[in-house]
Amino acid sequence: MTSQRLRLGFAGLGMAAGRLIPEIARLPYIQLTAAADLRAHALERFREEFKAEVYNSVEEMCESPNVDAVYVATPHEFHARYSIAALQKRKHVIVEKPMAISIDEARAMNAAAEENGVKLMSGHTHSFDPPIRKMREIIKSGALGRLLMISTTYYKDHIYRPFPDHDIKMSRGVVLNQGPHQIDIVRLLGGGMVKSVRAMAAIGDPSRPGEGHYACYLEFEDSVPANLVYSGYAYFDTGELTWGIGEGGEQKDPERHVKARKFFKSLGSGSDRAKQLESRLEEWRYGGSKPGAWAGGDSGPRKQHQPFFGLTVVTCEKGDLRQSPDGLFIYDEDGKREIHIPKGIDAREAELQEFYEGIVNDRPIFHDGRWGQATLEVCLAILQSAAERQEVTLSHQVPVPNVS
């Protein structure tokens, strides 16, 4: 670190970057100093916008002395390769979910971080959401007695979001892409140490080459069970059970699922669809004409309420918890009451702040590479359990760190 501002290089100027870069550019403690991509016009735009260095390869970018840390936002299958390239050059790394697509990759990433004395953070998930963190705080306080059970369900439109088939395939549909959100929520609430997983995941729409749903039972070491249900087929919308509020805290369009499916259908099929989609995607990427825009995505202004990643109900000895529109409902001996939770900073901003504090002030990082590896292990166990039709015992779990 040569300055108190963290000098960040961006690996991949795709759709994620299209959304993220404007948010990151606003943060006073981060300076965007470099980017790597294959799209010349995106690099040119980045160079102009941030007076920054641009590269055709992540490896080259990692040679730069003007980069302290790298944000890896490439396609999933390159997360491990580029993270390791950066870590080996002693750059700190924040990597989008899923941190990798195999446990071996995740282990190599963690080893590289440890060998080189730099930080590895597995990126944004909805366990950063203030209501989920508050639930964890209440569980941990013991005010409601022992934790007994967790249930979380989410029915949304993931499979018809405009991801190319290749991405759907690489992320095993919803399992590696959406699983990390739901599993991180459950692991945070349950303390982290999952003992075993029994699950089914399958491809429900054969026109998309990835698993569109899963049902998962997992059990923590201390025998607390959690049931997880996820469907990405855009039929029923869990928003109907959560005051129409979506995962950005936005008021969802009740027609959102139908629209997502119609949009997807309008793309045709096969190579037609691939071409249509590629031209849309190019608009939405960093450097495109509508960076960060996203058909079938959030339908209203974000942060009107607290974010809802589906419906989560926590059962404790002396009471239950679930989210209210702007906080939590606590059900206990005296009945139902609501606590309001300040919106605070955005989950994405919280993530970057934690990354910054971890690097500059050496504070512990909550979602570090070991945490991410443990969550990835659960995702992969869902796939393994589905394939083998039996329970899978885990061996890479870590507890929730003692970080507020």
Place this chain on the structure above:
Amino acid sequence: MTSQRLRLGFAGLGMAAGRLIPEIARLPYIQLTAAADLRAHALERFREEFKAEVYNSVEEMCESPNVDAVYVATPHEFHARYSIAALQKRKHVIVEKPMAISIDEARAMNAAAEENGVKLMSGHTHSFDPPIRKMREIIKSGALGRLLMISTTYYKDHIYRPFPDHDIKMSRGVVLNQGPHQIDIVRLLGGGMVKSVRAMAAIGDPSRPGEGHYACYLEFEDSVPANLVYSGYAYFDTGELTWGIGEGGEQKDPERHVKARKFFKSLGSGSDRAKQLESRLEEWRYGGSKPGAWAGGDSGPRKQHQPFFGLTVVTCEKGDLRQSPDGLFIYDEDGKREIHIPKGIDAREAELQEFYEGIVNDRPIFHDGRWGQATLEVCLAILQSAAERQEVTLSHQVPVPNVS
């Protein structure tokens, strides 16, 4: 059968009888001809009300030539013994859930029915509810493509309903008492043939000697998964997600859970509670001062809407299903639409009609003893999986019969 009216003997004039007998007395095709109980005043009342025979033992009642069939509504641990006593005297039997408390008992009951050429029916569960039957019909029709996944959750007040501790203990809390409802629903929707179960159930309130909650993953032979969550601790009420509608189709009192807990608390603890409870129970039993009344029970007139045994969401290839207040919501390619379902006859009446038709017209009985045994096997597998902390493979499953 010596007449077209089915001559029914009642084994056990307890709380169930207090609720059931007035309903059964209204049915023109059933004649209440006998009862057995230990409470002299209840027998006297029954004798007067129905000009019927009364007995101090079920075995004696089963000797009567004026009894064609026996309704077994005794404490759970006597279901097998009295059912077998009746079956061996060639009486048809309808037995309340849980049909037995072990698989060996259930097998002996089925063997007795088959050896004696009489019908055995495992009694009322919420899979008889019209919306659940309609869901099954839609799944089976193939209109929504293959079934992919089932999720069902229910948070209610079972543990604080006025059951004596002994009953809670014998039914393993909610598992054998409430499990049959939820499991029957899931087995009906999924086709019946459960391959394996992974679950946790535990005693969350040590002041009650039975399991108050469970989380269960089960997988059908055809690899369709189902997640089941049940909590009986009277905190969060699933009614909040189902328009405040309860399992009798009644509009629930939002304070019902708090009231159930307060009532229970008012009973004191230990032998005080047992005494208090016994005097209340005596009021609610057949022959008591308020037969069929039930503190903390249904809080409004029944059948205002369709019954809701919690929240069930069915995921198919081409759409999802869940209950609407008076029917079903179907979510498919075109969006969300509602179909209205006639209330039809009560689930309990449907059960007795099926029993009658099975006996008098030899029509197949849907919830026969084999079906009940298969559901019991799942309940027991929940307990076994929880105790052993591993998956349990099943061997007594039967498919949904081809009965409308």
